[in-house]
Amino acid sequence: MDTEIIQEIDVQSVMTKSSLPVGGYSVNPYVGCPHACKYCYASFMKRFTGHTEPWGTFLDVKHWKPIANPHKYDGERIVIGSVTDGYNPYEAEFRNTRRLLEELRGTQAELMICTKSDLVLRDLDLLKQFPKVTVSWSVNTLDEEFRADMDRAVNIERRLKAMRQVYEAGIRTVCFVSPIFPGITDVKAIIEEVKGYADLIWLENLNLRGQFKGGIMAYIHEKHPALFPLYEEIYNHKKLDYWKALEKEISSYAAQQGFPYRVNDLPYGRSEKGKPVLVNYFYHEKIRLNR
Numbered sequence: 001m002d003t004e005i006i007q008e009i010d011v012q013s014v015m016t017k018s019s020l021p022v023g024g025y026s027v028n029p030y031v032g033c034p035h036a037c038k039y040c041y042a043s044f045m046k047r048f049t050g051h052t053e054p055w056g057t058f059l060d061v062k063h064w065k066p067i068a069n070p071h072k073y074d075g076e077r078i079v080i081g082s083v084t085d086g087y088n089p090y091e092a093e094f095r096n097t098r099r100l101l102e103e104l105r106g107t108q109a110e111l112m113i114c115t116k117s118d119l120v121l122r123d124l125d126l127l128k129q130f131p132k133v134t135v136s137w138s139v140n141t142l143d144e145e146f147r148a149d150m151d152r153a154v155n156i157e158r159r160l161k162a163m164r165q166v167y168e169a170g171i172r173t174v175c176f177v178s179p180i181f182p183g184i185t186d187v188k189a190i191i192e193e194v195k196g197y198a199d200l201i202w203l204e205n206l207n208l209r210g211q212f213k214g215g216i217m218a219y220i221h222e223k224h225p226a227l228f229p230l231y232e233e234i235y236n237h238k239k240l241d242y243w244k245a246l247e248k249e250i251s252s253y254a255a256q257q258g259f260p261y262r263v264n265d266l267p268y269g270r271s272e273k274g275k276p277v278l279v280n281y282f283y284h285e286k287i288r289l290n291r
């Protein structure tokens, strides 16, 4: 692990009313994320927390007062890990995410966990005690070399194995194909791989803005030069043709395979085994307005 700056901090509360489209609360038991994904939009967090170190090299371990009235969250959706990974490798030692689950145990809260780790398996005993739980793993490639270029989380094989185990334990799973790298992410190959143990497949385009745009463009230029003109077209000239074509391709693939296909939606419930629901979160508003 290359995360060098670990500090423990006191916070009033760990629960934050969410501004995410999925609503409810978002909970981040840590500040920073050792997974250090090169495309991490959460790196903007540095601005609000006074950190000047490179993203991925620091981690604040939050200490909060025990949640006073956990039943306040009955029926609420709680997203764990919107700007950190609650199952980053340091969770094995600090157990903050586990503590949070213990404090919420007995409530009717709906949990949504976003991770790139298999450490979540440790908490299956607790997760099974909640009425509604969804665990999503981000998988945007089956190519381990590209994966290792992009993040320091566990390898894809471990993520998929964890997804299968959680699915088999009766918990709803999501394969979050995000971010989709034009010309690199093979969406259909990933769906084929996970369709037997993912209830939902979420699809999200790579969005390049802010600090990390330069790094990603330089990476494409160096490692995938043949794709560079495409990236320029999409990210410098704001052309949406690639996404429109991919959307069309995936929706007809879904129809052929008999996979339900939704746009910008968050359906609830388990899916029929082998028939995951595909949910498209591309630049929907722009694509649709342009039609």
Ligand code: SF4
Residues within 6 Å of the ligand: 033, 034, 035, 036, 037, 039, 040, 041, 042, 043, 082, 083, 084, 085, 116, 151, 153
């Ligand atoms: S796992 Fe998520 S929060 Fe952590 S660095 Fe990667 S994208 Fe950011």
